[in-house]
Amino acid sequence: MLGSNFGFLDGISCLGDYESRSICAENPTGEKGKGGMAVGGPASAPSRELGQGWKVSPYLDLQPHSVTTLADISGEGAIRHIWITPVGNLRFYILRIYWDGSDVPSVECPLCDFFAAAQIPGLDKTEFHQVSSLAVCVNPRFGLNCYWNMPFRKRCRITVENLSDSNKMFFYQVDYLLGKQPENMAYFHAQFRRMNPVPYKEAFTVADGIRGKGQYVGTYMLWGTNNSGWWGEGEIKFYIDGDRDFPTVCGTGTEDYFCGAYGFSDGGAYREFSTPYSGFSVVKGNGAFSSQTRFSMYRWHITDPVYFKSDLKVTIQALGWRSENRYLPLRDDLSAVAFWYQDRPAVSVPALPDRDGLEII
Secondary structure, X not given: OOOXXXXXXXXXXXXXXXXXXXXXXXXXXXXXOOOOOOOOOOOOOOOOOOOOOOXXXXXXXXXXXXXXXXXXXXXXEEEEEEEEEXXXXXXXXXXXXXXOOOOOOOEEEEHHHHOOOOOOOOOOOOOOOOEEOOOXXXXXXXXXXXXXXXXXXXXXXXXXXXXXXXXXXXXXXXXXXXXXXXXXXXXXXXXXXXXXXXXXXXXXXXXXXXXXXXXXXXXXXXXXOOOOOOOEOOOEEEEEOOOOXXXXXXXXXXXXXXXXXXXXXXXXXXXXXXXXXXXEEEEEOOOOOOOOOEEEEEEEOOOOOEEEOOEEEEEEOOEEEEOOOEEEEXXXXXXXXXXXXXXXXXXXXXXXXXXXXXXXX
């Protein structure tokens, strides 16, 4: 379903008719036998006594308000691993991935959210939070790793946009294989949405406009509270294949969907966790049930995808408590990335917020 060996070791000893390739600043085209050939680059001074082959061009210098192509791969194959470590405000980098010559990105979202690591406000001032999952890992200090399998038939193009006002040092590596993919392969998608604040008595849309056949495989959320008290009574809903007023899949609560229970708390304080399929951390605030706290949460449907044949919509409620044991529809600040596979590249994407609309305060 997600590609051979994805998240498992049972097939790793089987021989495959593939070619391994890797793209980075030291080999920007990924050509065979062409890595580490730079004679000029940002590390020319440290390598001046050693010369070619000694870490001459280890990173890119991203210009302000510019789009840079990280990888442009022709042929049939699959992305198997992406590693990135940026500097500055991680919400001000936009990652886009295009499949098979499409002009519409199937992946479009802020870099930190794609790696389940939205932080406040940037690398230089942010407390590090480990993410140890099968799909992504964030390792000290802000080593962003993606292991989603991303197959393609003809072409893959990956870009990053620098929304900031200054040059940024950008280290990266894209590991991929070339070779025939299964006939029933699907294209990887990841789309970002933010609503700040959520309108009163309205659900937050995690994903919508998905058309085709596929499977939903994950959700990442950054949740900012604007009220004191517990904020996670809301249900997540999956509207599948023509569902309108009521969904086919309906969860029982926010922390339940993210594989926790009873407010992610123990003795009145939040308990953070990071596991292969789900995780939760407090990225701003004192950890108590107070207003202006922000939470980072991921949930991967690796063993339990939500299948759809024609269309899919996903929503979640922001719901807390008010007096006399009554629910309170919340007006919180919600961001989400929806991850799914489907039988075609994207034909449209939701409008991405501008820089001010993306910024986390």
